[in-house]
Amino acid sequence: MAQTVTAPAPIVPPPVPTIVPGKRVDENRKIAGDMTQLDLLSEPPHFRKGGGGVPLSESFMSSLYSLSSNILRTGLTMLGIIIGVAAVVTLLAIGNGVVADARDKVTANGTNIISISAANANANGIPTPDSTNSLTYEDALALQDPQNCPDCAAISPEIRAGGTLIAGSARTFAPIYGVLPSYAEVHSYNAVVGTFLVDEDITSNVQSVALGATVATTLFGEDDPTGKTIRINGNSFKIAGVMEAKGGTGFGSRDNAVYVPLPIASAKFTGNRQRSTGSGKSVNGIDIKAASTESVGKAMAEVSDLLNIRHRTRNNTPDFQVTNQADQIKAAEENQRTQQIFLLVIASVSLLVGGIGIMNIMLVSVTERTREIGIRKAIGAKERDILTQFIVEAVLISLLGALIGVIIGVSSSLIVSATWKRTIISPESVVLAVAFATAIGLFFGVFPAQRAARLRPIEALRYE
Numbered sequence: 001m002a003q004t005v006t007a008p009a010p011i012v013p014p015p016v017p018t019i020v021p022g023k024r025v026d027e028n029r030k031i032a033g034d035m036t037q038l039d040l041l042s043e044p045p046h047f048r049k050g051g052g053g054v055p056l057s058e059s060f061m062s063s064l065y066s067l068s069s070n071i072l073r074t075g076l077t078m079l080g081i082i083i084g085v086a087a088v089v090t091l092l093a094i095g096n097g098v099v100a101d102a103r104d105k106v107t108a109n110g111t112n113i114i115s116i117s118a119a120n121a122n123a124n125g126i127p128t129p130d131s132t133n134s135l136t137y138e139d140a141l142a143l144q145d146p147q148n149c150p151d152c153a154a155i156s157p158e159i160r161a162g163g164t165l166i167a168g169s170a171r172t173f174a175p176i177y178g179v180l181p182s183y184a185e186v187h188s189y190n191a192v193v194g195t196f197l198v199d200e201d202i203t204s205n206v207q208s209v210a211l212g213a214t215v216a217t218t219l220f221g222e223d224d225p226t227g228k229t230i231r232i233n234g235n236s237f238k239i240a241g242v243m244e245a246k247g248g249t250g251f252g253s254r255d256n257a258v259y260v261p262l263p264i265a266s267a268k269f270t271g272n273r274q275r276s277t278g279s280g281k282s283v284n285g286i287d288i289k290a291a292s293t294e295s296v297g298k299a300m301a302e303v304s305d306l307l308n309i310r311h312r313t314r315n316n317t318p319d320f321q322v323t324n325q326a327d328q329i330k331a332a333e334e335n336q337r338t339q340q341i342f343l344l345v346i347a348s349v350s351l352l353v354g355g356i357g358i359m360n361i362m363l364v365s366v367t368e369r370t371r372e373i374g375i376r377k378a379i380g381a382k383e384r385d386i387l388t389q390f391i392v393e394a395v396l397i398s399l400l401g402a403l404i405g406v407i408i409g410v411s412s413s414l415i416v417s418a419t420w421k422r423t424i425i426s427p428e429s430v431v432l433a434v435a436f437a438t439a440i441g442l443f444f445g446v447f448p449a450q451r452a453a454r455l456r457p458i459e460a461l462r463y464e
Contacts, residue, residue, distance in 0.1 A: 178265020394445020
């Protein structure tokens with residue numbers, strides 16, 4: 001009789017236990033959620049050979065990911081750095097332009113011009129009767145003698161005043177220079193229409209005038225004013241010619257001035273009614289053209305020796321001052337450097353505020369990413385890896401802000417140059433601004449990075 005074979009009973013898998021909601025389950029779900037959001041942690045970290053830690057490139061990419069995850073907050077954090085760097089670049093460009101303008105203005109007539117001006121003889125800076133306008137026309141005549149100043153090629157005494165010029169219905173105010181014909185030679189200043197003052201104007205007390213380029217355009221437009229008459233402070237003057245444009249703005253520009261014979265200026269515009277060649281009369285300054293650039297030093301020594309004798313200088317305190325272009329350029333640069341330092345201090349405050357903002361945001365970031373730090377440490381990251389990542393983030397914030405600030409600063413400088421004042425953007429100023437901003441980010445990012453690196457993995461993973 002055949003035996004019946006019974007089929008085995010099917011294997012039924014045990015029922016899946018019901019997951020009871022609880023604190024541990026919630027924590028696991030949060031960790032899993034964090035892991036899915038961290039793309040850079042989806043793969044095990046790559047370590048350098050020999051246990052050198054996480055490569056810098058991976059820290060860099062992780063920092064970029066972290067910064068890009070909240071662009072608005074990153075941008076606001078950069079704001080202080082952006083403003084500070086833009087201000088530094090713009091202010092330095094304007095300052096460089098001012099110094100360059102001063103240098104061009106001083107050297108426009110050559111590099112062998114010497115200027116003599118009156119100086120106070122007392123130590124406390126208060127003018128005294130024997131020190132104010134201590135230079136005279138006789139001093140200029142003495143300097144013209146080749147035996148007294150062999151290295152002086154040309155001498156030009158000057159009287160300076162100001163007055164109202166009227167030509168028909170046109171009116172303007174301009175500086176008035178009382179000069180000799182040698183003024184044109186000393187300053188390499190030539191007439192483009194008509195002539196400059198001539199010797200006959202001086203010897204015959206002719207009331208002639210040469211106009212600066214801007215004054216001529218203001219009063220006569222494009223017309224040739226040669227031979228026409230204008231009134232200066234109520235006195236009639238015949239126009240001898242129009243001078244070439246030298247550039248510059250304001251009363252310091254020769255284009256905005258008019259030039260009359262020195263004796264006429266002494267009689268009409270200084271209150272001295274005696275018409276003469278100016279002998280014994282005070283002048284505001286004397287300009288000298290040295291024989292060559294190499295002989296400027298010798299000419300200055302000769303001028304000082306002669307005037308010390310003529311003015312009977314006592315106690316080595318002369319009542320005059322002798323300078324050349326190099327001295328004037330140095331004074332202008334020192335003055336501008338002082339202003340730049342003051343303005344840069346103000347701009348640096350913005351950088352410091354930006355650094356504080358970086359520290360504040362990095363501390364908040366450490367708090368928000370405590371669990372991420374714990375995960376990194378749990379899978380093998382060392383303290384120096386966490387430290388490197390957060391320092392890189394701080395430096396990236398400051399560096400990106402600096403680059404944006406440079407772009408804004410350069411653009412602002414170009415706008416200022418096109419609409420207002422000459423600017424010169426130097427590569428040194430850009431490098432200085434970027435380096436300082438990066439140092440700010442590094443300095444203020446160290447503390448948050450250390451705080452993140454010192455977190456314990458267990459406490460970080462349990463952080464709510």
